Amino acid sequence: MAVLVTGGAGYIGSHMAWALLDAGEEVVVLDRLSTGFRWAVPPAARFYLGNVGNRDLLAQVFAENNIDAILHFAGSIVVPQSVAHPLEYYENNTSNTRLLAAAAIEAGIRHLVFSSTAAVYGDVADDRPVVESAPTLPKNPYGQSKLMSELMLKDAAVAHDFRFVALRYFNVAGADPQGRSGLSTDGATHLLKIACEAALGHRNAVDVFGTDYPTADGTGVRDYIHVTDLVNAHLMALDYLRKGGDALIANCGYGRGYSVLEVLETVKRVSGKEFVVNLSPRRPGDAASVVADSTVARELLGWVPRHDDLDLIVTTALTWERALVERKDGDLRTIRHKLASAS
Ligand code: UDP
16 A cells, blocks of 8 residues: 655655655655655655646546555645735645545545644643644634644545544654755745754844744744654554544644744754844734644654754754755756756
8 A cells, every 4th residue: 555645845745755665655745846846755755746736636646556545745834925825825725635635535545644733723822732622713824724624624534434633733843863854945934944044154144023922031932843753643643544543633742832032042052153133023923822732642643752852953954954055956957967968
């Protein structure tokens, strides 16, 4: 049997493809390469170029491979972009998930792991870790588009022979400790990526979005989780579904938050580099503090995080950021070489 990884050329999806191959699984990747890279897909994975919203392509992928489970990463994830272009987010994140689930059910594929997000919670009432049963009041179209997908999957799991696990990611960061993948997306807006770029001199400064939040130092607090622990939660979810587990929604985070200023201090200390920090106004759609209670993932999926260490997250992110520049240069050279020899 094979596992379909949508978005397998992206940040988390590519780590997932490597982890599945490490676990002896057969891997099929579907990605339209809008933000991902072909070189990020492990060579041993079978690759299809295209959109999850392409019904004919899905039918072809299902016909050509013996797929028993889908890990659905493909989607759009930038909060401010979702505020500016909400309908694009509802298409990529909600409509395409609906289409994928319908196609899977029609093809008799019964298991799906969905990339959801802590953004479904919106502002958390207090600074205690949030549980899955907490009210879901997204503050932006991104969170809304993911929440709508969860609701659809829930109803589909009641009506059909189909089950899913939605993993609500907190702030995924860091890179494969073996150096095979990392966050490569151009123009990424995530704090840790931006801080690493500043530490390596690839950008001049880092803006701190908001210093008047009701948190200890006034800056936003997030639960940063190492990407390797996150993909391991997916392996556990896959195993859970294959063993007949019921539909489930589970948080993925460590249960401890760091403020923006704490993250920036850690990047400076670990890298040994100074960079300029600008205190700036709040960013639209941001919540004050979002920290996970992951009891469900630990108890029902048997998830055991092994990289709960901000220094390790920063170290692996910095290592990847250094390698990335060379890798992208290399990729461009390969493309140019191919174009030159084809003409
Ligand atoms: N943030 C910041 N400067 C940046 C990017 C992010 O101050 O350049 C803050 C943001 O306001 C939030 C935290 O860092 O409090 C994490 O933001 P990120 O975009 O990494 O993830 P999100 O929590 O929005 O998914």
